[in-house]
Amino acid sequence: MTFIEKLSAAWQDRRSQLCIGLDPDPAKFPGQMQGKSDAIFAFCKEVIDATADLVCAFKPQIAYFAALRAEDQLEEICAYLKKRHPQLPIVLDAKRGDIGATAEQYAREAFERYGADAVTVNPYMGFDSVQPYLEWKDRGVIVLCRTSNEGGSDLQFLNSDGKPLYQHVAAMVANKWNTNGQCGLVVGATFPNELAQVREIVGDMPLLIPGIGAQGGDIRATVEAGRTKAGTGMMINSSRAILYAKSEGGESFAQASRRVALETRDAINRY
């Protein structure tokens, strides 16, 4: 199954457009896990098992593993996901961007080493920096377009030939790069108007939408701006708000994650 098929099936079967970002920060782990050599894997595994029926994808953020010399635990997490939840796509959040020969190496890292179904990439270096990922026809390539952070406007909102740069990126990906129907875009929930503009440009292309939860984006405005005519098309990402949800009334940390994931999924489905 291709990435797009897996994602569409997950939208359908699970009625969820929630994506959980795996950004493991050991300082925030429950006390009993702290200091153990496989704490990162153990933490992520518990979150995965508690929430897998509620999501359309998991999105590990590679930086959190790289900073801690924990690539081996990222490999274990991906292997676990593929074994236990093979129907759920893994989106590796790497945001790479480099010349072709180097991009080939990064594509191997994402798709071969970690077995990711999709990877995020940066468009700044243009088509030939993205092409090596596209050669993996069954995988997804999710291009940064309008990011959720404040500085996103520094370049993405520059007026380029009469329209903001991010709209050029959306049109370029939709009309030129997406020849095999495997592309998606990253568009932040913090800018619902721009999200609606992108949806207008790209038709039914899947959008990865960070920025709800800890980053403050509004779920209702996001859903209304980002959904396709069929009411799907989104991976609305939440990381910290779910991973480090505050336990209530004797819940375990994983139960708290499940409760917040459920609330978030239902809030998405409400609109």
Place this chain on the structure above:
Amino acid sequence: MTFIEKLSAAWQDRRSQLCIGLDPDPAKFPGQMQGKSDAIFAFCKEVIDATADLVCAFKPQIAYFAALRAEDQLEEICAYLKKRHPQLPIVLDAKRGDIGATAEQYAREAFERYGADAVTVNPYMGFDSVQPYLEWKDRGVIVLCRTSNEGGSDLQFLNSDGKPLYQHVAAMVANKWNTNGQCGLVVGATFPNELAQVREIVGDMPLLIPGIGAQGGDIRATVEAGRTKAGTGMMINSSRAILYAKSEGGESFAQASRRVALETRDAINRY
């Protein structure tokens, strides 16, 4: 010593503006190294020892290590460089770009884990995606500006408020981001006219210039366009043309690398 001080001292003391990119591809290693578990470290070590007096910096490209699960060998190479050639800056070529909390993790990866003196970053996500690297005041932050690949023009050459996007990036880095004097820019040798434009905008800021050697950029045009008034300011990078130089008359592979590195350094100094 800060990155900029190290780099300036290397330009001065070694009379070299050559940077060697470490892009280890085991398929191209000499026969006797193939299949050994530490072949990547051993190959890079021989190149380093054969060329360290000829360069102003080494630039490991992290993708080549990541694709091969060889982060441990990259750690060894960086540790070896710091021990044996502490006066030479290590530029980690990673081209990361992500929101602040994630960029903090990538900065730890580059500066703490690998001990790099400088790292390459991508400007697409704007200032707050670069700021966490700038907090490491003694390190260098080298921002992609005008890249050497063909697709570089897709975005970087878009007309943005009357000038191409890459010139916005150059001005933004020079006038806003570089408050601590620790920034540099990546500008490809394949576009000497644009290199000259960037030099005009950024004054004496160091430029990392890929694209000579295997990518075909002309050394004379590069030097004339890229140097500062003092005749320095450049890290002119060559990777494959030096690493995989063809041996002549019974040379070892490392001797061939040295010969090509020497020719390249001298060609840079000639103009």
